[in-house]
Amino acid sequence: MDYFNYKRRHSSEVKIGNTPLGGNNPIRIQSMTNTSTLDTEACVEQSIRIIDAGADYVRLTAQGVREAENLGNIRSALRHRGYPTPLVADIHFNPKAAEAAARIVEKVRINPGNFVDAARTFKKLEYTDEEYAEEIRRIRNKLVPFLQICREHNTTIRLGVNHGSLSDRIMSRYGDTPEGMVESCMEFLRICKEEAFDNIVISIKASNTVVMVKTVRLLVKAMDKENMHYPLHLGVTEAGDGEDGRIKSAVGIGTLLTDGIGDTIRVSLSEKPESEIPVARKLVEYISRRAGHSTISGEIFDTFDFTEPVKRTTHTVVDIGNGNIPVVVADISKEGSFEMRPDYIYTGKQKEIEITTDVKQIVDAEIYTGVPNTYPLFTKENIQNISGTKADIKFLLLRYDQYDSRITTLLQKNSDIVIIAESEHINPVGEIRALFHKLIRENITTPVIIRRSYQTNNTENLQIFGGADFGPLLLDYLGEGIWMQNKGEIPSDMLIRYMFGILQATRQRISKTEYISCPGCGRTLFDLQKTIARVKDATSHLKGLKIGIMGCIVNGPGEMADADYGYVGAARGKISLYKNKTCIEKNIPEENAVNKLIDLIKQNGDWTDRSE
Template sequence: MSLKLIKWIYSTIPVETSVVHVGNVEVGGSNPVRVQSMTNTATQDTEACVEQAKRIIDAGADYVRLTTQGVKEAENLRNINAELRKQGYLNPLVADVHFTPKVADVAALYAEKVRINPGNYLDAPRTFKQVDYTDEEYAVELQKIRERLVEFLAICKENHTAIRIGVNHGSLSDRIMTRYGDTPEGMVESCMEFLRVCVEQDFSDVVISIKASNTVIMVRTVRLLVDVMEKEGMKFPIHLGVTEAGDGEDGRIKSALGTGTLLADGYGDTIRVSLSEEPELEIPVARKIVDYIAQRADHPYIPGVANDSFNFLSPVKRETTSIRNIGGDNVPVVVAERLDGKFETNDQFMPDYIYAAKSIPATLENGPDYIVDADVWAEEKEKFEAAGKKCWPAFSHNQLYAVGACQAELKFLFIPYMALTDEAVACLKAHPEIVILSQSNHPNRIGEHRALVHQLMNEGLKNPVIFFQHYSENDVENLQVKSAIDMGALILDGLCDGIFLYNQGTLTHAQVDATAFGILQAGRVRTSKTEYISCPGCGRTLFSLQSTIARVKAATSHLKGLKIGIMGCIVNGPGEMADADYGYVGAGRGKISLYKQKECIEKNIPEEEAVDKLIALIKANGDYHEEEK
């Protein structure tokens, strides 16, 4: 493992990137992380686009992106750009292009940056069919792409237009899929094919994005891309985002977890939070993510020693001892507190353990075990048992001397990284029944938590680790964003056996519990509810996205474990929904197609009938049950 990689694990040192000129707002290098959103109005409607762009900019965006599905839309960027400048809005515009290279050529005349998608720039749209290419045929296809891309780059050079090479997991071409499969390696190669042409043509105003709705794939792919670029001497800036993140709590948690993990590792020069809401509502969430990461700048040194067996580019779950339902092959547990005596628990998000500190609460929850401080455990244990409950002792790192005398089969130990002394290591080696509650009040708590687990691995210890995260939030969005960022890397690196969110603000226990379960689901390690993969909408969207999402959720939110895709159009729809159980995709004005995984089941359904037909499809496949009252 390189020294640079160790810095990335324990520090928030940004990875060095080149500066890209995008109109009057540069990105990369030492510039701040730029924030952007995308209009969802028809790009031929100049007035609607201008008004929405103004709202996005007024909310704090650096860039505004607009879809350009045809030449007419690309040409109208001239009018939109001119009207915004006339009204004093100078922020760069970005054109979003799919399927038609000629549209990118035109857009480059009137936008400050043009996004092209390697998956559909020249390759045929994805069909999910196996197509065999010989090496010679593959090389011919690459040459066709090169020749067409060189023409486009020449136009961009002449007009001082930057480009974004934007790879999406949901729109890899059949050509790439045939050679590499639906993998991070395939996504990276799809991007690198285009980057190599840019380097060959000495075109440097390039930003890259490589997105997925699955946070595990998204984070792994960006890490892999940076590694490959570094080996080929490239330092292009990176645009981050979890695509089709959804709306509400889920969209915020998923975006913060994926994007925040990468920013914490030092990756990312510009971000977009893709919410299925009005685009200006994305900006405050994005700003919170960027600002929370920025607080860690110049933080105190963390003397962590990375474990040699840890694979940063393709991490696997750390091997731990199974203690009751914690560690081993168990899903990560949720620990919560009820120290104020209030009980507002949602039965769907019932914690596995409740920390009660010094005494038995007046009211006990149905389901969870309890944790009490070790110095009162012996006397309180009988009270819990009399009430039909189990309770377990929690020691502080100053009570190691008492661990051996305690006969409990499960013990918890609150300990920060800097207290992981030789004495503590010896205690853990002697007591594999201890579950660690890792604490940190460090400005870079991710780094300190990581350091603790790597030290355990270096010592050959397999004690499970639950991450104790402390907050004082009165706004639930703040808690969602901060805790998802703090937990993201720990989950995606395979280090997490549980999560304990302790909030001393005014939020209810139900809100805190829901956030904890939402984080585990966003990290793909524990499912507790229906997951929705829904796009934010754009000028291509062919139906009322927000009202449709609300109707689908109302009918399906009780179906725990299902993944349902709700997509505005076919650009990423079928591809991103390959990870979903069912899909609802815009097929034409007011028309919907329904999918079962990759297979289109029914096409061109009138929008007013589509939600009912989706429910009927779920029922026909045995995946529907009535909501329990």
């Protein structure tokens, strides 16, 4: 991997029907149905909508052998209607269903956390080395016959590890950690390698983008060490819906794609499955256009490890840097008011203007007059005036290709400067990374705000592009603030909201309630979109609280491992409520469940009344 220059990781190629994956093939796009797999007509119609939207693969859940066997009817109906798109069976807890599906569809997903092991009990069990080795032998005994069936039918396996479904055995030795997720995968991969079975794809997911990115990077490192080069499926589980789901997916998936990692992606939105495809396509195309770009001559600082990024040391300039939360900078809106309040407003060449809030202002240096709470912005053209200007903060707009020894001297002598880092390179992340690493190598502790400028009238584009550009830098703990600009008709209020969303998705600054909601599948036990809307309507004012909304017990409580509270489908019309991983109340009638959730939050002291 070249940390500064975009180049896709070389992976082995696997055959998945008529659509091979990995190697030199394009990054594939996929989604998953949310209809019952026993309802052939509904699955066929939804699969067609997903395929017509541009999917390369369609995944369907198979809870049991009956569902797995009905995949044959679905596949035949699709082929009869002229759709040869490969199908993927999604299996949890049921090796017999996996074996049945492997004889029918082109790819089967199994979860190492529950293919052999029982469902998690969240008990702190202890294993001796001998007992642990016996567990591995038990996995081998169950996995090898399945590999043989897949070999006979040319079926690909996806090993799909999820953050919330690690086995108690893995938890006992590694805990609920990225290292545990990687080992859960590697145990199965080693058996596959010993059996010379290479038709494998891997996914290793989490709803927390920090955990997701670190885990995939660790997995790549572990595979490289053992000479494994299997293709990777990327996704942020339970990303949610609307702009939050798009931003969170763009941050997590986009960071890894920027690293050159990833051969197929699924954007998991709590919306209609076909809605996921255009989002995924935009994200892949946005990153892929960087291929073959002009070289960025960056140099990594000596102790850097991209699996263990460390926060860069900075000093404080007023409220920026040195442990302060990342700031949000916004251009002045035409209306002059903001739904969410940024920390700084850039007014450009306008004289200092009256704003009803106490937001600080940034003006171009040539019109700066020293008005309180107003600060000058310098460029390379007028940088000679920066030392002689009296201001608590002096902002300096800087690109990597402008950095020279004079800049180093200036930053060493002036502790009141904040860099505004921007890039016009087609790979802006790589160039801004190079700037940060130069600062670190030269022991420059000047805070940096990252600025990206776009030109679009499409709000979804901004959510995806912004998440994919700011995400990789923030997840590597680079940057003390962000500034999104757009030359289009999108209101400044929206850009500000997206910036706060990006900071929340990277866990850098929490400004609202976070919802961890599954995308839905054939196992979902309630109307997911309507339920999410009801829960959000009741709880969206609870800043910083994480609420999981899961359609079934497979996705909860395990998949909402990061949530404070959980709302989980227990049966048709019945809901179970969780506090962290503990089930508090089971089988609540759905019509009472939101009120019961509010009661649970109140009982634990996390409720505040909504301000008028």
